[in-house]
Amino acid sequence: MDSHTRRDFALLTAGLAISVSAAVQAQPVPSVPKGPWTKEGDVQRGGTRIHYAEMGSGPPVILLHKLGGWIADWRHIAPALSKSYRVIAIDMPGHGDSMINGPAPFLQSLPESAAVLLAAIDDLKIDRFDIVGSSLGATCGIVMAGLWPERIKHLAMIGAALNPGVKREDLEKAVEPPGQWDAKGLPIPRSFEGAMDRAGISDRAIHDEQNASRAKAGAWVLPSQRGVAAAAVASYLPRITAPTLLIYGENGGYKNYEAVAKAKVKRIRTVTVPGAGSFTYQDRPRETEALLLPFLAQPI
Secondary structure, three states: OOHHHHHHHHHHHHHHOOOEOOOOOOOOOOOOOOOOOOEEEEEEEOOEEEEEEEEOOOOEEEEEOOOOOOHHHHOOOHHHHHOOOEEEEEOOOOOOOOEEOOOOOOOOOHHHHHHHHHHHHHHOOOOOEEEEEEOHHHHHHHHHHHHOHHHEEEEEEEOOOOOOOOOHHHHHHOOOOOOOEOOOOOEOOEOHHHHHHHHOOOOHHHHHHHHHHHHHHHHHHHHHHHHHHHOOHHHHHHHOOOOEEEEEEOOOOOHHHHHHHHHHOOOEEEEEEOOOOOOHHHHOHHHHHHHHHHHHHOOO
């Protein structure tokens, strides 16, 4: 791994991985918190069961959550969006209540996750749609918008690691930082102090829920993280034709990718939310709604 690749891999790790506690056991698998949804269901596609929840009516908006997250992450902003849109939150493959048959692989690639999600969206009889994605969901949205630009009307990213890609052989040689994973590859609960330092999370309830959602995803968190590292997300950016909004939290860990996005995406606007962490839709939902609603309404 050359110095340039090591630097980008370090930036990716800083964006996706937060300092953890010294605990050596992952917490018990929790249940997903109730949301405001009026309908929930599952779609069976390609050896997977993709879980979704929705509310509202109108043009479809797909919500894709962060690495180690779940659909409940969106419960704070979904009601406002649902006043004008059919809002559909989807559990990423291996996360929340979305299941993948068999044991978790070494690497869950973004293109295969994007293809499974698009197949599930097809089964929901949705043709063109908007995407609002965070972290893992944002990078998967980028891949979808790059590979199937005719399907995506608007793309909003709330924190995204826009790395140039890490070779699989380098990922296989990489030594994971201590204290993040147990011997079975399950995520160890993170410390609140580390979350404050790396992701700007100042609300302990948000931090505690992230530990719970990571425990729910279990062995799929690390393969999904490696999938982002290997994807060369930045290479998909020039293929995006949809209007694009990139939202950062002032105290979050993704803003170092802003220059990459501006240089490679044709129709992009970037905004920084003051005082927010990496996940503005959770700690600054009203500010996030105020950015998303006019953006989704703009002509394509």
